[in-house]
Amino acid sequence: MAENQPIRVAVATIGCKLNQAESETIARRFAGAGYLIVSPDDEADVYLLNTCTVTATADHKARKWLRAARKRSPEALLIACGCYAERAAAELAKAAGTVTAENKDGLVRLVNEKQGQKPVNGEDITLEQYDGRNRSLIKIQEGCQNFCAYCIVPYVRRGEISVAPETIISEIQKRVEEGCREVVLTGTKIGAYADNGTNLAGLTRRILNETGINRLRLSSVQPQEISEELLNLWQDPRLCRHFHLALQSGCDTVLARMGRRYTTEDYKRALDSIRNRIPDVAITTDIIVGFPGETAEEFGASCQFAKDAGFARIHVFPYSRREGTIAASMPGQVAVAAKNARRRKMLALAKASRENFNRQFLGKTMDVLWEQKEEGLWSGLTDNYLKVYAESLKDLRNKITPAKLVSIYKDGVRGDIIPG
DSSP: OOTTOOOEEEEEEOSOHHHHHHHHHHHHHHHHTTOEEEOTTSOOSEEEEEEOOSSHHHHHHHHHHHHHHHHHOTTSEEEEEEHHHHHOHHHHTTTOSEEOOOOHHHHHHHHHHHHTSOOOOOOOOOHHHHHSOSEEEEEEEEOOOOOOTTOOHHHHSOSOEEOOHHHHHHHHHHHHHHTOOEEEEEESSGGGOEETTEEHHHHHHHHHHHOOOSEEEEOOBOGGGOOHHHHGGGGSTTBOSEEEBOOBOSOHHHHHHHTOSOOHHHHHHHHHHHHHHSTTOEEEEEEEESOTTOOHHHHHHHHHHHHHHTOSEEEEEEOOOOTTSGGGGOSOOOOHHHHHHHHHHHHHHHHHHHHHHHHTTTTOEEEEEEEEEETTEEEEEOTTOOEEEEOOSSOOTTOEEEEEEEEEETTEEEEEEOOO
16 A cells, blocks of 8 residues: 555444444544545455354354455455454454454554554545445444343343433434434344433433434334333424334244243234324334244244234344354254245245335325435335335435335335425
């Protein structure tokens, strides 16, 4: 690299919205320290991968990505951090040059030391430079102490730590000043947010009162965390009508083996509470198929519950055995072929459920936050998580405009933009 040329850093993410939020912060720290942020698909001097280890598939993706980065830029510095690095550093080191558990502040110092020179340009990063989107993910909390039987996360994100409300509000206000239109509050378990007497509802109220953000969206919550205090906040139209309410199984006996802290009846009460208070709300979820001991009858019960629930989207995961978790040593491990068959059936149900939800809004006009152009069509999201595609010769990025929803299309709907 020529002297006085900016050091190019590519930050990539595998995994959840919390990982994405942390990667955004990491990229901002590098840019603020004078590094040039480039796309993960471009040539770079430093590739930094924020890893996930929830499933074996996530592990595989991390190793594959690092090998591809090495092939693209053989002389580059490769760094892996995040949950996989925490769980199995030696295993991951076979693909990455450096594996570290450093936090986002330490990563900049680490790269400074490895590169042996100081970066040269000190401009801060913008959202568009970082990921091409207009939504910013803000970490409010990390850690979980539930220790569900299948989950490795409590072992790699130990304890529960909440970010101070003042810090969160300051970060959101910065995003507003940059032109960000939507913020997503994320964490390992945001319903566990607690800081000096402020819970999730209290934090959300303060954000609405003290910032000028156009849209505020919550990431995943648990059914037992739905309260009247929280739901009352949706009187403010800036709160997006979207809940990601983790289910994992629609069968009580499986939920009990998983160590989940609710029953299907508890979950249904949470669904009813949300829908009774918030019209046209989207409820999305996660479902695991093939959990140890899951019988055909239990899987059938899970399918029926998911069908009856009318989810807007279902994220389907085959159970992934994680050594060190309770479920790893449970009897009745489901064969791969059976898990794959159940996954295909649940994915078909998920597709039908998504289309049924989307079809309710055909003929209606809804506001869309446009994000990017894909194959000649602009795409964006309504506040209730409908993905909308529309034609326009104008640059719609980061604009909120009304669109009439006209037909089912791909994973969302086609829309006609209403001239303003």
